[in-house]
Amino acid sequence: MVAQGFTVDLNKPLVFQVGHLGEAYEEWVHQPIVQKEGPRFFQSDFWEFLTLTRWWAIPVIWLPVAVWCISMSVSMGRSLPEIVPLVALGIFIWTFIEYSLHRFLxxxxxxxxWGNTAHYLLHGCHHKHPMDHLRLVFPPTATAILCFPFWNLVKLFATPSSTPALFGGGMLGYVMYDVTHYYLHHAQPTRAVTKNLKKYHLNHHFRIQDKGFGITSSLWDIVFGTLPTTKASKSQKSVQ
Incomplete structure (x- = not known):
């Protein structure tokens, strides 16, 4: 692939190559290579290992953390009728965080x-290699680091006894998001809801990359006007 006189060699570690694309990076990264096996990122085996995550690691690691957080609120005297709305609110807030991170970051x-390099590591690699099964979910090390600022943010707006349940709900939302994301790329849904979600997300990858930022739902795309147009509606506009 040649851009601005620089050739990206897909047979060599990519992370420190893509930055050289400059302004051509945006176009390059949205020309997907569809194969299950992804490229090598780093020459170092250690750094390469940190970029690879099996999908099942997400629920195995983070569901117990979510349950533990919720149990903390219980141990502080919160009743079940109080816990359930807090957890539901945490999940709801996560859907907004999910949308915001995807759209704006x-x-x-x-x-x-360095901007291209950081973006490629964060999300560009997913658009370039959307079927890379070992880089579809967020690495646990990165998630653990991000937990600290999010926990402290929740503490600013919630009471000490409600903070763990609210954070635990957000963590449940995150687990549902990452597992759903993997499912949409690699499963063959049979139900209408999941079929539509898969179609919605793959549309974001292969047709309109600047619309359709929701993964678990299209709620915030509807609210903020980033719902992608369908082929039918586009053809109707052209006729008018």
Whole structure:
């Protein structure tokens, strides 16, 4: 692949190559290579290992953390009728975080060397290799680091006894998001809801990359006007 006189060699570790694409990075990263096996990122085996995550690691690691957080609120005297709305609110808040991160951070425009490099590691690699089964979910190490600022943010707005349940609900939302994301890429849904979700998300990858940022639902795309147009509606507009 040639851009601005620089050739990206797909047979060599990619992370420190893509920054050289400059302004051409945006176009390059949205030309997907569809295969289950992804490229090598780093020459170092250690750093390469940190980028690889099996999908089942997400529920195995983070569901117990979510349950533990919720149990903390119980141990502080919160009753079940109080816990359930807090957990539900945490899940709901996560859907907004999911949308916001995807739209404003994961799809930020970059053109500098380090900007392109950071974006490729964060999300660009997923658009370039959307079927890479070992880089579809968020690495647990990165999630663990992000938990601290999110926990402290929740503490600012919630009471000490409600903070763990609210955070646990958000963690449940995150687990559902990452597992759903993997499912939409690699499963063959048979039910209408999951079929539509898969179609919705793959549309974001292969047709309109600047719309359809929701993964678990299209709620916030509807609210903020980033719902992608269908082929039918586009053809109707052209006729008018």
């Amino acid at each position: 994961f799809h930020i425009k970059t053109k500098s060397y």
